[in-house]
Amino acid sequence: MQEHNYWLTTAEMPTSGPARPLPNAVDVAVIGAGFSGLSAARTLAKRGAKVGVLEAETIGWGASSRNGGMVLTGMKLGVNQLISRYGRELTQRMYAGSLATIDCVEQIVQEEGIVCDFARTGHLEVACKQKHFDDYARQAEVIAREFNHQLRVVQRQELTAEIGSKIYYGGMVDEVSAGLNPARYVAGLGRAAIKAGAEIFEHTRVESLTRESRDGEAGWKIATSRGALWAEQVFVGTSGYTGRATPALQKKIIPIGSFIITTEVLPGKLAQELSPRNRMIYDSKNYLFYYRLTPDCRMLFGGRAAFFPENDQTVRRSAEILRRGMIDVYPQLSDAKVEYVWGGTLDFAFDIMPHAGQLDGMYYALGYAGHGVAMATYQGQKMAELMAGDKPENPFVGIPFPGAPLGLYNGKPWFLPFAGAWYKFLDLVS
Ligand SMILES: Cc1cc2nc3c(=O)[nH]c(=O)nc-3n(C[C@H](O)[C@H](O)[C@H](O)COP(=O)(O)OP(=O)(O)OC[C@H]3O[C@@H](n4cnc5c(N)ncnc54)[C@H](O)[C@@H]3O)c2cc1C
Numbered sequence: 001m002q003e004h005n006y007w008l009t010t011a012e013m014p015t016s017g018p019a020r021p022l023p024n025a026v027d028v029a030v031i032g033a034g035f036s037g038l039s040a041a042r043t044l045a046k047r048g049a050k051v052g053v054l055e056a057e058t059i060g061w062g063a064s065s066r067n068g069g070m071v072l073t074g075m076k077l078g079v080n081q082l083i084s085r086y087g088r089e090l091t092q093r094m095y096a097g098s099l100a101t102i103d104c105v106e107q108i109v110q111e112e113g114i115v116c117d118f119a120r121t122g123h124l125e126v127a128c129k130q131k132h133f134d135d136y137a138r139q140a141e142v143i144a145r146e147f148n149h150q151l152r153v154v155q156r157q158e159l160t161a162e163i164g165s166k167i168y169y170g171g172m173v174d175e176v177s178a179g180l181n182p183a184r185y186v187a188g189l190g191r192a193a194i195k196a197g198a199e200i201f202e203h204t205r206v207e208s209l210t211r212e213s214r215d216g217e218a219g220w221k222i223a224t225s226r227g228a229l230w231a232e233q234v235f236v237g238t239s240g241y242t243g244r245a246t247p248a249l250q251k252k253i254i255p256i257g258s259f260i261i262t263t264e265v266l267p268g269k270l271a272q273e274l275s276p277r278n279r280m281i282y283d284s285k286n287y288l289f290y291y292r293l294t295p296d297c298r299m300l301f302g303g304r305a306a307f308f309p310e311n312d313q314t315v316r317r318s319a320e321i322l323r324r325g326m327i328d329v330y331p332q333l334s335d336a337k338v339e340y341v342w343g344g345t346l347d348f349a350f351d352i353m354p355h356a357g358q359l360d361g362m363y364y365a366l367g368y369a370g371h372g373v374a375m376a377t378y379q380g381q382k383m384a385e386l387m388a389g390d391k392p393e394n395p396f397v398g399i400p401f402p403g404a405p406l407g408l409y410n411g412k413p414w415f416l417p418f419a420g421a422w423y424k425f426l427d428l429v430s
Pocket of ligand 1: 031032033034035036037054055056057058060061062063064065066067068069070071072204205206207237238239240241242243245257258259260302343344345346347366368369370371372373374375376
């Protein structure tokens with residue numbers, strides 16, 4: 001088994017070439033070359049802005065090349081919780097926004113001709129307990145009534161048409177969700193941003209940002225590992241890797257590890273039995289598993305096996321936990337060889353919502369909580385439109401963005417082991 005990201009074996013990333021000097025000044029500096037940053041850079045460059053994307057590692061190095069490639073409708077929080085927190089009108093706009101995120105990805109893939117296996121295969125949520133299943137019908141009813149969006153509840157006895165596993169109490173299907181190959185997609189977004197005129201500077205870590213005027217114009221002096229530059233505007237798209245350069249954002253985001261294994265290529269008949277409709281699948285636990293077939297028919301199986309972000313230890317430990325989880329779901333895979341394991345870092349806000357807007361004068365979008373493939377692409381585009389002077393519809397701008405209770409957090413998530421234990425406890429009792 002290789003400790004390596006399978007998706008990267010299928011994609012060719014664009015590179016910014018031999019380290020070229022940074023420009024003295026740009027109109028917009030984008031920090032981070034993932035879905036958020038590259039989507040923003042593409043939109044701004046198309047509008048004629050001089051855009052410099054500053055990436056500490058390489059294009060797509062962060063979560064954007066490491067994820068499950070599930071392009072999902074909805075948000076992490078359930079609809080009833082959203083309505084009681086934000087009211088009906090704002091929740092309706094948020095839900096419509098979540099559907100628009102999928103269209104946004106599809107449109108970019110088509111416009112830019114990105115070959116990334118984008119397909120509207122739909123997603124399937126499966127219930128680990130009877131009471132979770134009982135709640136599906138209630139959720140589907142609220143979503144149909146309030147958001148005019150149809151979900152299909154699948155009874156336990158009909159579940160074999162959706163999944164070759166016997167452990168679940170039923171499921172719920174949303175046909176609008178899609179799947180893609182995330183490494184090919186982020187590579188394509190990078191090429192599209194470059195084609196639009198954005199310049200990407202890899203191995204360029206932003207170290208600090210200082211408000212500074214230049215020729216009477218307000219802007220930012222940006223110190224990087226490869227020298228300084230000046231930018232009129234800054235967009236931060238660093239998600240789970242948000243660090244000391246933007247301390248105000250770092251304090252609002254909890255970095256949480258998520259891990260994935262993939263098996264060897266499976267015989268076609270077995271793959272068809274495991275997932276007859278090729279859905280993007282996840283279960284109803286807090287400490288959930290998510291899984292799907294890859295386009296070449298491997299089982300890709302992921303979960304928050306360790307709460308801490310990826311390192312040699314958490315990746316190795318997760319491989320075993322995930323293999324056991326996969327065999328619990330699919331005993332048919334007990335002899336399948338696991339060929340790859342890797343991890344990445346998710347970004348959770350304290351209220352488990354996506355957030356976008358301006359903080360201390362800089363623009364940002366983050367907090368995708370495992371729904372970032374579609375939402376990060378969409379927020380990058382919407383925030384770029386806002387920065388260019390438009391007034392795009394974006395219901396996630398301006399909602400309260402809480403920090404840690406009592407301010408007990410400086411960006412180092414000391415409480416993760418407790419949070420992990422708490423969620424495991426909740427899975428036992430709820
Ligand atoms: C294992 C895993 C599975 C997932 N599965 C799914 C899924 O199936 N569906 C889904 O919707 N979402 C999923 N997600 C979440 C999704 O991948 C992310 O929400 C999304 O990729 C975030 O994109 P981004 O561009 O905002 O951030 P990232 O892709 O993480 O990019 C941030 C970039 O910022 C750079 N950076 C950080 N600090 C600096 C600095 N100071 N200077 C310069 N550069 C900096 C980093 O190097 C990094 O490349 C998953 C995530 C993980 C880890």
